[in-house]
Structure formats: C-alpha cells, structure tokens
Amino acid sequence: MSKHFLTHGHGRALSRHHKIAAAGVAALGAAAIGLSAVPSSASTTATTSETALPAAKVAYSTEPIKNVRADITDPTAGAGLKIEKIEARFEAKREAAARAAAERKAAAAAAERKAEEARRAEEAASRAAERARLKAEARKAVPKAYSDTLDGWIRESLAIMRKHGIPGSYEGIRRNIMRESSGNPKAINLWDINARNGIPSKGLLQVIPPTFEAYHVPGTSKNIYDPVANIVAACNYAADKYGTMDNVDSAY
Structure with a gap:
C-alpha cells in the first residue's frame, strides 16, 4: 500500500501543491469579504440621497369610482329614455289609429245616410215622373x-x-x-x-x-x-x- 494513504480513522495527507492551492483560495475569499464590507462613494451617495428623501404619501380618491359608476348608470338611464320614447310613439300611433277608425265609422254612417236620402229622393222623383207621364198620356188621349x-x-x-x-x-x-x-x-x-x-x-x-x-x-x-x-x-x-x-x- 502507498504511503500517501492512511488507515481507517485518519485523513489523507495533503501534498505541497494542495496546500498552496488552499492558501490561495483562502486569500481570495478574504479579499472579497473586505471589498464588500467597505461601501464605495457612489453607493454611499445614493444611499444618502435615498435616505434624505421624505416618504411620499399615497393619496386616495373616490373620483375614479364615481366616474366608473357614472359610466355604468348613464347607459341605463339612456335605455330607460329610449323605452319611454318608444312607448310614447306606440301610444301616439294607437290614438291615431283610434281616431282614424272613428272617422271612418262616422264617414261610413254619413255615406249611408246620404245614400238613403238619395234613394228616397230617387223614389220620389220616380213617382213624380210616373204621375207626369200619366197626365201627359191622358192629355194626348183621344176623347x-x-x-x-x-x-x-x-x-x-x-x-x-x-x-x-x-x-x-x-x-x-x-x-x-x-x-x-x-x-x-x-x-x-x-x-x-x-x-x-x-x-x-x-x-x-x-x-x-x-x-x-x-x-x-x-x-x-x-x-x-x-x-x-x-x-x-x-x-x-x-x-x-x-x-x-x-x-x-x-x-x-
């Protein structure tokens, strides 16, 4: 068995090269820690500026909510007005139709009365014409x-x-x-x-x-x-x- 290996319970012996590498890694780690611990001037300035700014207050307003409600309500109100206008037009048409029907009925009754009067006048004229004809025939008749x-x-x-x-x-x-x-x-x-x-x-x-x-x-x-x-x-x-x-x- 090689002399570099230990028996059970003992660590492996480091070579010279291994030791040098480990020392270099440790040195680099220490340098990195030092750099991170010391802030740069730019970072300090930025941090100072941010610290100096007062905290901005958040303002809350109900105006957007009102506008949203208006946007929702206005179309509904417009629809209601449209329905009222449609109903008014239908009512106007119904009343106009009723008036037209009444006028047609009155006109028909007047026409019927006029026709009856014309019929009676025609009958009277016919009787008068018949009497006149009889008289004319009587005058022409030879005694x-x-x-x-x-x-x-x-x-x-x-x-x-x-x-x-x-x-x-x-x-x-x-x-x-x-x-x-x-x-x-x-x-x-x-x-x-x-x-x-x-x-x-x-x-x-x-x-x-x-x-x-x-x-x-x-x-x-x-x-x-x-x-x-x-x-x-x-x-x-x-x-x-x-x-x-x-x-x-x-x-x-």
Missing part, C-alpha cells in the same frame, strides 16, 4: 164615349184618374163597388154610425159628403151620386189613406 153602365163608369173614371195621377185598377175599383153598393149609383146607408151622425154614405163607393167634397177631382160632377165623380173622389181618398183603392178590402 172617347163610354157606355152608361158600371163598366163604362169605371173605365171613364180610370181615364180621369190617369190624368190626375191617381192610382187604381179596374179590378180593384169594381171589387170595392160590388161590396159597398152592389153597383147601384143611388145607394145610401141609413143605418151605420155615419147615418146616425147625419152624414150617411152615398153612391157606388159609399162616400160621405165631407170626404167627397175634400177629395173631389176638378172636371167631374159635384153631385155625390154621379157614378164617375163618386168613383174618382173615392179613389183619390183611398190613394191618400191607403196608397191605392186596390189595397182596400173592407169598409174604409
């Missing part, structure tokens, strides 16, 4: 002789009625004559209420004197027993009260 019979009396009466625009038909007149007087132009009722009142019904169509006078047609006899005068006056009365003698089916 003809009528037999002195019930048939002749009715036909002559119809010619006069057409001339004066009085409605009635041959059948309607004859039917009422047969019921009222059986065709007797001198018939008189002495038993009904008119007779008891002193104004008995007379003639073919049993007309009372006041009615005959009120509805007498010019150009006919003023004798209530005259067949033609009696028929024409009675038909004139029936036209005023019932529309036409054709509508009369009982005592009138």
Whole structure:
C-alpha cells in the first residue's frame, strides 16, 4: 500500500501543491469579504440621497369610482329614455289609429245616410215622373164615349184618374163597388154610425159628403151620386189613406 494513504480513522495527507492551492483560495475569499464590507462613494451617495428623501404619501380618491359608476348608470338611464320614447310613439300611433277608425265609422254612417236620402229622393222623383207621364198620356188621349153602365163608369173614371195621377185598377175599383153598393149609383146607408151622425154614405163607393167634397177631382160632377165623380173622389181618398183603392178590402 502507498504511503500517501492512511488507515481507517485518519485523513489523507495533503501534498505541497494542495496546500498552496488552499492558501490561495483562502486569500481570495478574504479579499472579497473586505471589498464588500467597505461601501464605495457612489453607493454611499445614493444611499444618502435615498435616505434624505421624505416618504411620499399615497393619496386616495373616490373620483375614479364615481366616474366608473357614472359610466355604468348613464347607459341605463339612456335605455330607460329610449323605452319611454318608444312607448310614447306606440301610444301616439294607437290614438291615431283610434281616431282614424272613428272617422271612418262616422264617414261610413254619413255615406249611408246620404245614400238613403238619395234613394228616397230617387223614389220620389220616380213617382213624380210616373204621375207626369200619366197626365201627359191622358192629355194626348183621344176623347172617347163610354157606355152608361158600371163598366163604362169605371173605365171613364180610370181615364180621369190617369190624368190626375191617381192610382187604381179596374179590378180593384169594381171589387170595392160590388161590396159597398152592389153597383147601384143611388145607394145610401141609413143605418151605420155615419147615418146616425147625419152624414150617411152615398153612391157606388159609399162616400160621405165631407170626404167627397175634400177629395173631389176638378172636371167631374159635384153631385155625390154621379157614378164617375163618386168613383174618382173615392179613389183619390183611398190613394191618400191607403196608397191605392186596390189595397182596400173592407169598409174604409
């Protein structure tokens, strides 16, 4: 075994070179410690300046927080205003629609009234035109002789009625004559209420004197027993009260 190695429990012997190296390392370490212990002038100045500066106070402010809150609140307020404007526009449109509907309804009612008035005026004009036509035809008609019979009396009466625009038909007149007087132009009722009142019904169509006078047609006899005068006056009365003698089916 080499002499440089020791037995168990002893350290290894250092060579001369090892000892010199260890001493150099120790010297370098001591120098480094010395340099770090002595501060340089620049470091001292910097440290002194930093030490001389007073500690700056930290100021706290709520302004940024307020601004943030405003930024959050303002959009919400703007949205609320927009909703109110939209609702106002919808309400205005609804009211405008209601007004328009009411105006349309009023216009329709007015148009309906106007149409009804026009219809009535047209009907009145038509009736007037028909009466005028009948009168014109009567004036143009060639006078003809009528037999002195019930048939002749009715036909002559119809010619006069057409001339004066009085409605009635041959059948309607004859039917009422047969019921009222059986065709007797001198018939008189002495038993009904008119007779008891002193104004008995007379003639073919049993007309009372006041009615005959009120509805007498010019150009006919003023004798209530005259067949033609009696028929024409009675038909004139029936036209005023019932529309036409054709509508009369009982005592009138």
